[in-house]
Amino acid sequence: MIDRRTLIQSMVGGSMLMPGLLSQLLASETDLADPLSPKEPHFPAKAKRVIFIFSNGGVSHMDAFDYKPELFKADGKKTGVGGGLSNQQRVLLKPLWDFKPGGQCGTLVSDLFPHLRDCMDDICLIRSMKSDDNEHYQATMAIHTGSFFFSRPSIGSWVSYGLGTVNSNLPSFIVLAQHLPYAGTQVYANDFLPAYHQGVRVVPGAEPIPNLDRRTGSTSVQQLELDFASQFNAHHLAERESDQDLAARIRTFETAFKMQTEAKEAFDFSDETQETLDMYGVKAGKAEGFGWKCLMARRLAQRGVRFIELIDGSSSHNWDQHGNMAEHADHAKAIDQPIAALLKDLKRTGMLDDTLVVWTTEFGRTPGVDGEKGRGHHSACFSSWMAGAGVKPGITYGSTDELGATVAENQVHVHDFHATILHLLGIDHTRLTYRHGGRDYRLTDVHGNIVHDILV
């Protein structure tokens, strides 16, 4: 396959018209018409990439990360906010799991997450998260896009738009999702941002990225085809050499060709040790389970992918335990060890220094009962956490009232959460704007305060 440099040089020979322009093309080889080429952040920052873990359905804060002794005293008489969409008075429901201190910092975490509890020295736990809507769909949209009702670009797309990517052979924003969460593809959509900022959904299995598998009988035939196209395209370009779009499109075929192998390599775990696979709980040769996603996330992070999102659960099978809180145990078990493994793995490879790991859900659950033994939707408060680059490790931030019904201090609204993530990446959330339909849009709309207290 002809490389682009040779191609451009061969064009210089035949070109009388604009040798200056062509040498310009050669000089700026790296960023030639590549909208995803790395961009300088607004200010220096430690975090170079994000691994964003989203647990869908509404994880109960008072059963997992937010110890509420008062709730343990629930006697079947005392009431508090409860019911499906949490605007009724219901009998308080006792949490089902004991809390114990984790790590040196002693942050209390319940028995739902014993492995993560061991990682608390690396984690900054936020107990005062706040959203504005008690429906899954809207809250899921909001935690991804900052918008509750209208489609807007996902945070991953914004980060891709703001920082580009260092590995042009892989997409800048990858979403590991066996199934779609609430609000479907909108959670990783580029919306009005250019399409190259779209999250590329990876579905664990035979062909994780659409059309990644060579469909031609042999590499050599594909190579012949691509060479043919390259030559024709080069001639075509030579007569239209001022058109950067044409040059950019030629380049995408080179990238795509390399992706067939490079992305494949990323998806092939055969170079991982058994110890690593065990740590994540991955079975050799099986692309399944949350461990696969976590290990995949590390591999993509190593390869320079800017924003990696892991989706835990789907719109129909998730943490939404209206009838029976006990089911939280299965969901926690599926992700606890893998996420802890990811944190440990990143730490031992030094990558935690420049990788930001975020875990969140769309909202919490009610202190009062819903159904027989479940909890309802509760956007008034919930817990999320961050770890890694630029985040104070081993601390907790914010708190809820004695029942976990409202934020008591240091509220972190979804917009504040987003502003802080962008800040950790060196992006000023008020300056990362895109002009669309007559106005400048931001991830944080007109809101967002950076939570400075959790920054190193």
Place this chain on the structure above:
Amino acid sequence: MNGGDSFQLKTALRFLSFSVATIILCLVSKSAKAESTATFIRGVNLNGPVVEVDSRTWQAGDSGDIRSNGSRFENETVILKPAAKASLQKILHSSCWGSKFDVELLNLQEESYRVFLYVWEDNQSESFQILLNDQVVVQKYESGPAGQWNRLGPWMTTSNNGTIKISARGGAANFSGVEIWSAAGTLPEFHSVDAFNTSPSVDQIAFFESKIRPVLIERCYECHSVESSDVGGALLLDSRTGVIKGGESGAIIVPRAPESSRLIAAIAYADKELQMPPDEPLADYQINDFRQWIMQGAADPRDDDTVAKLQAKQQVDLEKARDFWSLRALQLTEPPNVIDSNWAFNAIDHFVLHQLEAANLAPAKAATRESWIRRATYDLTGLPPTLEQIDTFLADSKTDDVAFATVVDRLLSSEAYGERWGRHWMDVVRYSDTAGDNSDFPIPQMVRYRDWVIDAFNRDLPYDEFVRQQLAGDLMPTDSVDESQNRLIATGYLAGARRFGSRVDDYPQHLTIEDTIDNLGRAFLGSTINCARCHDHKFDPITADDYYALYGIFQSTRYPWPGIELEQKQRDLVPLAAKEIVEQEEAKRRQEQVVFDREVERLEALKKNAANDKKEAVTEELKKAREAANRNAARPTSYQQAYAVIDATQIQDAALQLKGDPAKISHTVPRRFLSVLGGQTIAPDDSTSGRLSLANWIVDPNNPLTARVMVNRIWLHHFGRGLVARPNDFGRQGSPPTHPALLDWLATRFIQSGWSIKSMHRDIMLSQTYRMASDRSPASLLSDPTNALLSSFPRQRLDAESIRDTLLMISGNLDLSRGGPHPFPPSTEWNFTQHNPFKAIYETNHRSVYLMTQRIQRHPYLAIFDGADPAVSTAMRGVSTTPLQALYFMNDPFVHTQAAGFADRVLQSSDDQTTQLENAFRISLGRRPNSAEVDRSIDLLQAVKASLVEQGVDANEARKQAWQSLARSMFRLNEFVYLD
């Protein structure tokens, strides 16, 4: 119903803006024409002491004439909305309440009365039913946010054994007072607040002059006088009229009730959201002066009417705003003279060349006929020209203008034209086959609107009529049944507005209306009107009043219900059948439904009384019965229906929502057009929603925007970009036209041609400007790098639909017939939720305009190739270039299938390899290959064949596969997806 009374009630409803689903009123007949005055029979302060109201004495709640089984409740800290005078406060702040209770007024004479009921809300909105003597008078009353109160009635009733009984059923109701009047006679006017003091004493004037006026001047006028550059909250404090009128949130003073006056709340810093003056509070003694002033009725001797002055000033501002390029009247200028008059063919060329000459640029040479026919064919049909079409055109010996015009006319009369240009319009109106609610319910009937759009383009429906029918087709009856139905279907444009959420009772209709206004603003007027939903537009002369003036029109419109999570059945669609047929069927359906409903009722009763061991079985049976009942109700109608709008039963102006929050209601805004475009109001005798008027205002030839916006869209799709770069934003945030005189000339010609879109195509496509080659000159690259001046034709990439349609067409697989309906699952099986939303991809070999597109789930192919956004208006497609697109061309099975089809076709076209190659080039690229290209292609064929044979593939098969390789290679060429 008594006209006067019903009007009074309606006004009250509007003012308070609560929603009453159904009000069944006992009829108040006008028994006496005589203008006698009504007699006050009795007032009762249900949970409070004796009160004097307007010199009438009300009984205390514990007097012997009253009996109630409700609970007692009071809370004096809640601020009443609207404000109420002190005497009413004493009544309203305390109440009898409960979810099922009666209040009985005893010892009345046995006769007819008119009854008013005072209700209020102390915390969260509740909904309940109100009965008077066991007759429902309000089916579903929504009590509104905390503090909201209402005086409901008058309802006519007759006492029963000397008793009038008022009852509440359902949610928690707060009844505060009852007022009983004689059945006959004129009721006195009701004032919820005391009047302002208009005849102040000398002392009171002196008080104002010494204590109030100086503070107002010093601390308030900066933001609240007619001289302020931006009047805060639309509140003027520099005149009596301003003080009395209040601001955008309503009155600021309740005379003689300082603690209910928002002015006091603001200056006392009692309300976190409203603290005035913002920099530093007034001194306590000053605040007390204001309290005293209000206690005396806010006497104010200033008689300068600054409210009127401000209005006049705003009128001047509006005039100034109209001096913006897009809001000025169309300027008809003669095409300018040019130096190279031989080059120019028509008026368009004069405008373009004039600007080129002024910039010392020469137009590019003319494109070859091969390039031109490829360009023109894609342009008008989204498909490549066939070999025969190319041959005919190349062989046409007539002069260029005749030969070119023949092609344009042929293309314009093809079905494919409407499919291409209809799709452009579908982009603008964010067409989708699903509703966009949390479960993304399918709308099987939406395709009728799609087909209507395609047909409208094909029959060159004049654009003004095109607009009218989409906004108000239902209000434009004709004698022709077909035409009436067609016009109904056209309103699918409005019906297709986005749906939100999953709830029914508190469905966020304000968002659907916003989506409607947003889209019609952008689509027809190139205006971002929806920016004014929360506040006056920051850049354009559009006010929040303008927004709510339009809002009223769509609030008075009935949108169809697509089904959403909590009510999964379609309703309120419009039948495309005769009334009798519809009524007959509905009656029959009701009859059939009864059987199912009875079964459900039977099992419900059974379950209630079932023994514990039987309960589970009955529950299961009940569940099945309910499902069966729902399935039966969701059966499709035997007649066709349109997903269309009609007027709502209640036609009413909307109240302004502060900060776009439907819970924060301000004044009512009469339905009208945007002030800056004339502010026309709906004729007094027009009892409709006003949509037809709106449509007529939009297409009024004097409206400076409509024609400009549409000709710009037409220009955009010929040249790849508009004369105005942002086709959906002709406001200050957009960019001005590159060729203002040309834009106006085109717009004027558009109107004069009878709004004919096809005429516009002819004008544009037969111009020399459109005929230019796409080669850039070094001079233009230097002085006009973006080619804004059009010294050559802008090269364009094919859009997603054209790429897919081309692949299908040249492989011989394209089905050119109409796409028809989508194979959605039957409506009886719709149980979509946000947990399991509707999600489907339907493969088809029809043109891509017929692909089923969803709001929430993007179609994977369209998402990769910058397809339109089905959730918001797409003015122009993005042109991104990504490796995923390259992977698609390299590995997608669809591409491989079409390559195989293409290879077969080419192989069968001739026995001669050179001819085959020539055909391959002509079919895919629209031109013949040169000899080097033929050689290179043969090289590829041989190399692939050799490679395959080496791998053990049979020679014949290898030859076939080699051709497929060549086909795939050609599909990847820039030349294949770009138009010169």
